[in-house]
Structure formats: C-alpha cells, structure tokens
Amino acid sequence: MQTSRISRLAITLALLxxxxxxxxxxxxxxxxxxxxxxxxxIAGEFEKATGHSAKxxxxxxxxxxxxxxxxxxxxxxxxxxxxxPEKLEQAGLTVPTTRFVYALGKLVLWxxxxxxxxxxxxxxxxxxxxxxxxxxxKLAPYGIAAVDxxxxxxxxxxxxxxFVQGENIAQTYHFIxxxxxxxxxxxxxxVIEKGKITNGSxxxxxxxxxxxxRQTAVxxxxxxxxxxxxxxxxxxxxxxxxxxxxxxxxxLAK
Amino acid sequence: xxxxADLDALFLTFKVASISTVLMLLLGTPLAWWLARTTCSxxxxxxxxxxxxxxxxxxxxxxxxxxxMGPSGLIGELTTWxxxxxxxxxxxxxxxxxxxxxMPFVVQPLQTAFASIGEQPLEAAAxxxxxxxxxxxxxxxxxxxxxxxxxxxxxxxxxxxEFGVVLMIGxxxxxxxxxxxxxxxxxxEALEYNEAHWLAGCLLLFSFTxxxxxxxxxxxxxxxxxxx
Numbered sequence: 366m367q368t369s370r371i372s373r374l375a376i377t378l379a380l381l382x383x384x385x386x387x388x389x390x391x392x393x394x395x396x397x398x399x400x401x402x403x404x405x406x407i408a409g410e411f412e413k414a415t416g417h418s419a420k421x422x423x424x425x426x427x428x429x430x431x432x433x434x435x436x437x438x439x440x441x442x443x444x445x446x447x448x449x450p451e452k453l454e455q456a457g458l459t460v461p462t463t464r465f466v467y468a469l470g471k472l473v474l475w476x477x478x479x480x481x482x483x484x485x486x487x488x489x490x491x492x493x494x495x496x497x498x499x500x501x502x503k504l505a506p507y508g509i510a511a512v513d514x515x516x517x518x519x520x521x522x523x524x525x526x527x528f529v530q531g532e533n534i535a536q537t538y539h540f541i542x543x544x545x546x547x548x549x550x551x552x553x554x555x556v557i558e559k560g561k562i563t564n565g566s567x568x569x570x571x572x573x574x575x576x577x578x579r580q581t582a583v584x585x586x587x588x589x590x591x592x593x594x595x596x597x598x599x600x601x602x603x604x605x606x607x608x609x610x611x612x613x614x615x616x617l618a619k
Numbered sequence: 620x621x622x623x624a625d626l627d628a629l630f631l632t633f634k635v636a637s638i639s640t641v642l643m644l645l646l647g648t649p650l651a652w653w654l655a656r657t658t659c660s661x662x663x664x665x666x667x668x669x670x671x672x673x674x675x676x677x678x679x680x681x682x683x684x685x686x687x688m689g690p691s692g693l694i695g696e697l698t699t700w701x702x703x704x705x706x707x708x709x710x711x712x713x714x715x716x717x718x719x720x721x722m723p724f725v726v727q728p729l730q731t732a733f734a735s736i737g738e739q740p741l742e743a744a745a746x747x748x749x750x751x752x753x754x755x756x757x758x759x760x761x762x763x764x765x766x767x768x769x770x771x772x773x774x775x776x777x778x779x780x781e782f783g784v785v786l787m788i789g790x791x792x793x794x795x796x797x798x799x800x801x802x803x804x805x806x807x808e809a810l811e812y813n814e815a816h817w818l819a820g821c822l823l824l825f826s827f828t829x830x831x832x833x834x835x836x837x838x839x840x841x842x843x844x845x846x847x
Contacts (some may be wrong), residue, residue: 427808452810496708501791518643529708529790532808539682540790543689545707 389416390593393438395429396421397445398535399470399507399552400580403613404443410609411600417593425533427504431459433458433585441597443467443580445534446506450583463584466618468610470578471553472510477565478542486568488548489520494527496539498549500544501530506578507537511550513575553614560612569614579618625818626793628802629825635798636778639717643725644767646718652755662672670723677783684716685788708790713798716788717778724773727822732766733759737826768837772830779826791807 370445373392396404401423405603408419419441422429426444433439433453447466474489476482481492488494502509508530515521529546531537538555540546553569556562562569582601588594600606621629654666672680688694688706697704706712736759744754760767780799789796791805799822806815 389759425808427810431807431810495704496790498790500806501808503805506705516743532786532791532804539685539787540707543686545685545689546790547704 385572389418390591390596392417392419392440392588392591392593392597394419394421394441394443395433395437395439396423396443397426397429397580398423398533399445399554400443400468401535401616402554403468403609406609407601407606410605411597414605415593415596415600418597419597423535425504426506431454438587440585440591440594441582442585443582443601445578445580447472447579447581450581453583453585455529458586460584460586460589464581465583465598465602466579467582468580468615469618470507470510470580471614471616472507472514472550472570472575472578473553473556473562473567473614474514474548474570475541475551475556475562475565475567476548478547480566482548482566482568484568486514486518486570488568489515489518489524492548494547496529496540496546496549497524497527498529498531498537498546498551500534500537500550501532503505505531505533506548506580507534507538507552510575510578514550514570517574557614558613560566560614580615621817621821622802622814624793624797625799625802625814625821626819628797628799629821630780631794631797632799632822633825635714635717636775638776639721639778640713640725640771641719643722644770647722647725647729647770651726652733652759654726655730655733669726672720673723677781678787679783680720681716681784681787684719684784688712688788707788708792708796710795712843713789713796714786716784717781720781720784721774721777724777725770728766728769728773729763732763732769736762765837768833773835776830778824779822 394404394408401421404421408421412418422439426449429437429439429442429444430449430452433442434456442450442453450459450464454461454464474482474486482488489497489523499511502508502512512521515524529540529549531540534552534555537549538551541549541551550570553567556564556567582598584594584598611617650669654662654669675683684694685707686692688698690696690699690705698705706715738759739752742761749757753813780800781798782804785796785798785801786804789798789801791797791801800816803815803818803822806812806818
C-alpha cells in the first residue's frame with residue numbers, strides 16, 4: 366500500500382519535471398556582438414510564440430569559436446561570419462545541414478557629431494581627424510569589411526596610422542560613442558533605430574565596396590536533442606524574425 | 620617563433636611596466652607614509668579609495684577611464700585645457716591607467732612596512748638631530764626595504780599582467796598600446812594558438828628571470844630588520 370503510494374508520487378513528480386522540460390526548453394545561444402539588439406528582440410518574440418526560452422550570450426565570434434571547440438555549452442551559434450561555423454562543422458561539432466546565413470551585415474561609417482560624416486564618405490579624404498576606429502580585421506568580419514572599403518577608396522595606406530582597433534564591433538562602438546575617436550566603421554545595426562540613424566551622422570556604405578558579411582548560424586551537436594534549439598533555428602527563418610532583422614538594417618540572404 | 624610584432628609588444632610591455640613602477644613609487648611612497656602615520660579622520664576613506672581598483676573588474680575600470688579621458692570627460696577636459704591630446708590610444712594614457720590600476724599593490728606593502736617601524740627609530744634619529752628627510756632616507760627606507768621590494772615586485776608584475784584596462788582604452792596600436800597581453804589575446808582570438816604559446820612562454824620566462832634577480836639581490840643584502 367505504502368510503496369504504491371510512493372511510486373505514484375514519484376511518477377507524478379517525474380511527469381511534472383520532465384514533461385515540463387519537453388514542452389518549454391531553455392536554449393543557450395552564443396550571439397555575435399553586432400547582432401545583440403535584433404537577437405534580444407527576436408528572443409522575446411520567440412518565447413511568446415513557442416514557449417521556449419533563449420538565454421543569450423554576446424561576444425566576439427572568434428572567442429565563441431574557441432570556446433565551442435573546447436566544449437562550450439552553447440547550443441545555437443549566431444556568428445558574425447561564415448568562417449567560424451564552417452570551422453566548427455569541419456571539427457564535427459555541429460549538426461550537419463543546419464548551417465545557414467541568417468543576415469547580411471551592413472557596414473556604416475559613423476560619428477557622434479551631427480553633419481560630420483557626409484553621404485559619400487568624402488570625410489575620409491578631406492577630414493582632419495586624429496583617430497579612425499574599426500574592428501580588428503584579424504578578428505572581426507566588420508573589420509575586414511572596413512579594410513576592404515579603405516583599400517577600394519585607395520585610402521588604406523594614408524589612414525592606417527590613425528587606426529584604433531576594437532577587439533569586437535561593440536568595443537569599436539565605445540571608442541566612437543565616447544568621442545575618443547572622431548569617426549569609425551561599425552555595424553549599421555548598432556546605430557540604427559526603426560530604420561534610421563538616430564544619433565550623429567553616418568554613411569551607409571554601398572555593398573560593392575566590401576565583401577559581403579555573411580552572418581551564419583548553426584545548430585551545435587550539444588543542442589541536437591533540445592527541441593528548443595531546433596525551434597529557434599526554424600524561428601530565425603520565420604517571417605516575424607526576418608522582419609526584425611530587416612528593421613536593424615541587415616539585408617536578407619537570397 | 621616570435622614575429623617582430625611579438626617582440627615589439629614584449630618590449631612595450633616592459634617599458635610600460637618600468638615607467639609605471641617608478642611613477643607608482645614616487646607617488647605611492649609619500650601617500651603610504653602619510654597613511655601609515657596620520658591620525659586624520661579621512662584616513663579610512665583615503666585607504667578605501669586607494670583599494671577601490673581592486674574591486675572593479677579591469678574592463679569596467681577601463682570603460683570608465685575611456686569615458687573620463689574622452690573629450691567630454693573630466694580628465695579629457697583637463698588635458699584639452701592644458702593643450703595636450705586626449706589620453707586614450709596613447710602611451711601616456713596606458714601608463715596613467717596602469718598607475719591607477721596597480722597603485723594598491725604598491726601603497727599597501729609600503730604602508731604596512733612604514734607602520735611596523737614604530738616610533739622608536741624615528742625618535743632616536745631626532746635626538747641625533749637628523750632632519751625629516753635625512754631620517755626618511757637613512758632610517759625609514761633601509762628599515763622598510765622588504766616593503767619596497769614587495770611593492771616594486773607587485774607593482775611591476777601586476778602591470779605586466781594587465782589586460783582589461785588596456786583592452787578598453789588602448790585601441791591595439793603597434794608600439795604605442797599593443798602590449799604583450801593584448802598580443803597574446805589577439806593570437807588566441809585569431810586561433811593562432813602556436814604563436815600564443817610561444818609569446819606566453821617568453822613572457823613567463825622573462826618575468827621569472829626578472830623576479831628571480833630581484834629576489835636574489837634582496838637576499839644578498841644584509842637584512843637590517845634582523846639587527847634591531
């Protein structure tokens with residue numbers, strides 16, 4: 366009599382605990398710094414739509430690749446480039462065929478001063494500035510894009526002595542937003558609100574001046590059994606998510 | 620092996636650490652002396668302020684220094700007023716940041732050493748008509764030598780190992796702000812593990828040698844405190 370009551374209690378408890386888990390899972394997500402604003406918004410909508418919750422960590426893609434290679438706990442990885450997820454795939458750490466481009470990054474030349482940056486970037490030739498901020502091209506795809514632009518404009522050699530490099534795009538933003546660097550290259554998503562550059566002045570750089578920033582997402586093997594992780598990958602391709610991604614100035618992959 | 624950029628970073632690091640250590644001794648010695656001797660009611664507050672950099676995570680301290688040293692920050696306005704450039708992304712900027720960041724490691728051992736000397740040797744010196752400066756250099760400094768040694772070692776090594784502050788205000792500029800900890804971090808982030816291992820190995824070896832020399836030198840000198 367007594368044992369059956371205990372076992373019934375145990376079954377009820379188990380159902381409560383594990384049943385709960387299968388309905389609403391928690392997903393650990395590593396997110397490239399430039400995508401932090403849109404992803405926070407998407408995660409909110411994702412929770413409302415699916416009941417799963419996404420725990421977001423922001424940082425540089427390079428650091429996340431190192432961490433994931435050494436057994437980092439993230440189940441979904443939203444990189445700022447294509448290379449990181451490819452490397453993880455080669456190392457056999459991802460779920461095959463889950464890799465896809467979730468957004469095409471947009472580069473902007475930005476300053477906190479109103480009317481300082483013109484809409485053709487002439488300021489780069491004529492400006493009398495002391496520092497030009499960009500993300501470290503060795504580490505960050507937005508840094509590589511910035512170097513592309515300067516080389517296309519034949520200004521790289523001239524401006525290189527003025528470079529101050531942020532370790533990732535968020536730090537590059539600090540350099541400019543605190544006015545320590547008069548201007549610099551950041552991600553459009555960092556300075557745009559509801560489709561407009563709200564603060565200071567900026568030049569949204571034409572696509573033909575830099576190699577596309579193909580921001581790639583992938584499902585890690587760690588998240589293969591997590592229903593929430595697969596759901597998040599699907600949700601990133603859904604209409605509401607794509608709409609949010611667009612309002613932050615990103616292009617969508619074709 | 621080490622590339623030129625790595626060697627430059629090593630050299631820059633020891634330059635920053637040496638200059639910072641000298642500055643910290645110059646500023647920290649009078650401060651520690653005052654803190655050890657004073658009965659002023661502000662003493663606890665000043666003590667707490669000196670120890671504050673220990674509490675703040677280096678990147679947080681670095682971020683606020685970036686704001687303060689920027690064109691619209693307090694320090695930034697001061698530097699503009701006296702007609703020099705703002706300090707972030709410059710060599711003097713990271714030296715100033717290092718001094719602020721590592722100061723507790725210099726002040727605290729000195730303060731303890733000064734306090735443990737006590738009144739007697741100072742009174743004895745006074746009866747022999749030694750002036751305050753003479754007393755300080757002929758009595759206090761020899762008696763507090765272990766404290767000075769600890770202060771130099773801690774101040775120097777803490778600056779060599781500094782990373783977060785420089786990350787925030789340095790801007791990764793070769794020969795100006797790209798210190799060795801930044802360079803190792805850059806290698807690791809770029810997944811160049813081999814280069815990172817080499818540079819980290821050299822940093823450890825060099826630092827070990829410097830420390831070994833310091834400790835050896837301090838041992839061969841007679842320890843004045845034992846003569847008391």
